[in-house]
Amino acid sequence: MTELVDEQLMLSYGQGDVKAFTQLYLRHKNSLYRYFLRQCANPQVAEELYQEVWNKLIKARSQYQVSAKFTTWLYRIAHNELIDYYRRTGTQSKWLDADNQDLETAEFADHNSKSDTEKLDQAQQAKQLKECLAQLPREQKEAFLLKHEADFTLKEIAELVVETTENIKSRIRYAVAKLKHCIKYKLETSNER
Amino acid sequence: MSDKLTRHDIASLYKRAATEQPSSQLDEQILKRAADDVTANKVTPINKPKRFYQTWHGQLSTAASLVLVAVLYVQNTEQYHQPSELINKPQILNDQQSQVAPEAVFEVMETQASEHAEVKLKHTLKRSASQMAAPQLKLQSMDTDSEFLKLAAITKSVANDFKVIDQLMIEGKTKVAKAQLKMLLTEHPELKAHLTDEYKKLQQDSGD
Numbered sequence: 001m002t003e004l005v006d007e008q009l010m011l012s013y014g015q016g017d018v019k020a021f022t023q024l025y026l027r028h029k030n031s032l033y034r035y036f037l038r039q040c041a042n043p044q045v046a047e048e049l050y051q052e053v054w055n056k057l058i059k060a061r062s063q064y065q066v067s068a069k070f071t072t073w074l075y076r077i078a079h080n081e082l083i084d085y086y087r088r089t090g091t092q093s094k095w096l097d098a099d100n101q102d103l104e105t106a107e108f109a110d111h112n113s114k115s116d117t118e119k120l121d122q123a124q125q126a127k128q129l130k131e132c133l134a135q136l137p138r139e140q141k142e143a144f145l146l147k148h149e150a151d152f153t154l155k156e157i158a159e160l161v162v163e164t165t166e167n168i169k170s171r172i173r174y175a176v177a178k179l180k181h182c183i184k185y186k187l188e189t190s191n192e193r
Numbered sequence: 194m195s196d197k198l199t200r201h202d203i204a205s206l207y208k209r210a211a212t213e214q215p216s217s218q219l220d221e222q223i224l225k226r227a228a229d230d231v232t233a234n235k236v237t238p239i240n241k242p243k244r245f246y247q248t249w250h251g252q253l254s255t256a257a258s259l260v261l262v263a264v265l266y267v268q269n270t271e272q273y274h275q276p277s278e279l280i281n282k283p284q285i286l287n288d289q290q291s292q293v294a295p296e297a298v299f300e301v302m303e304t305q306a307s308e309h310a311e312v313k314l315k316h317t318l319k320r321s322a323s324q325m326a327a328p329q330l331k332l333q334s335m336d337t338d339s340e341f342l343k344l345a346a347i348t349k350s351v352a353n354d355f356k357v358i359d360q361l362m363i364e365g366k367t368k369v370a371k372a373q374l375k376m377l378l379t380e381h382p383e384l385k386a387h388l389t390d391e392y393k394k395l396q397q398d399s400g401d
Contacts, residue, residue: 013227021227025220033215047219054223058230126210129203148207180198183206 006070014061025054028074031149035078038133038145049085053078075150076160125183132182140175143168351381362395371395
């Protein structure tokens with residue numbers, strides 16, 4: 001049985017088909033939830049923002065038109081909610097310079113550290129990754145999440161956050177580099193103990 | 194063996210790490226809100242299709258069909274009326290100003306009808322309508338050739354009868370001419386109203 005695409009489901013929901021919304025919700029709920037969870041210090045705040053995004057989508061269902069991908073529309077609402085939250089709470093200072101090329105100033109082990117011969121458990125690495133992700137600058141973190149949670153291309157991310165594709169490419173590159181260093185540093189730290 | 198993490202490794206690690214989900218309570222709240230919004234706004238359910246007459250194309254096609262039927266009816270009505278009127282009640286003009294003998298006109302009609310019955314006869318009749326002094330036929334505009342031919346045949350027959358009557362009158366056989374005229378008027382009583390003085394006098398004459 002062919003699954004309906006997101007846009008068709010949203011249009012159906014706009015016409016009153018609640019089952020279509022249920023399908024849409026189940027399809028995207030986890031990614032969107034983690035998108036907020038990774039970027040908010042407080043899980044409760046993440047839940048509030050997450051719920052608000054769906055509320056706005058529900059309110060706008062009758063006016064929905066297929067002018068872009070559904071996920072672009074969904075995450076644009078989410079992105080704006082996050083920005084508004086940062087402005088309300090004054091947490092913009094948590095940003096770091098997204099285009100910072102000076103990796104040595106970061107709180108990670110430098111690239112000259114001795115190579116590690118031992119492998120950590122993959123589950124542990126995954127846990128460390130989450131911890132490292134939390135330390136990333138906000139814009140790099142968001143770009144990374146939009147790529148790995150919502151499967152957006154660089155161009156789509158650039159359009160969503162109103163940036164150039166080159167900037168997004170740089171942000172993701174630096175995010176990945178920092179994550180590598182961070183994981184490696186944590187690995188070395190745990191080995192030394 | 195060095196553990197150099199690649200971009201792909203990072204992506205895989207993240208997918209492994211991304212296990213968090215919203216609570217079921219939160220899910221229920223959102224789904225309920227979605228359903229309540231539909232109920233509150235009373236949007237037409239999609240599983241109830243509109244009937245044909247409720248759709249715009251249904252109404253438009255119905256209106257178009259009615260217009261078409263009306264037009265066809267009016268057109269066909271005119272066609273049916275005109276030829277039947279012409280067949281049953283040929284009108285006879287009595288042109289007092291013209292001096293042309295009726296038999297001459299009918300001779301032309303007879304000749305041309307045998308050669309090119311339809312077109313030439315029509316043309317001749319139309320031309321003759323303005324020149325006839327004697328009983329003659331006036332044809333309304335004809336829509337179909339078949340109806341025209343029928344009328345042409347009747348015209349020809351009547352013309353022949355008058356021709357015969359005229360000939361009898363010339364020969365002095367007034368009584369016979371009167372009888373012929375009487376027979377003709379019996380078959381075509383509508384001709385009575387349009388007889389010339391000559392034929393009216395013949396009717397009144399006792400004859401020999």
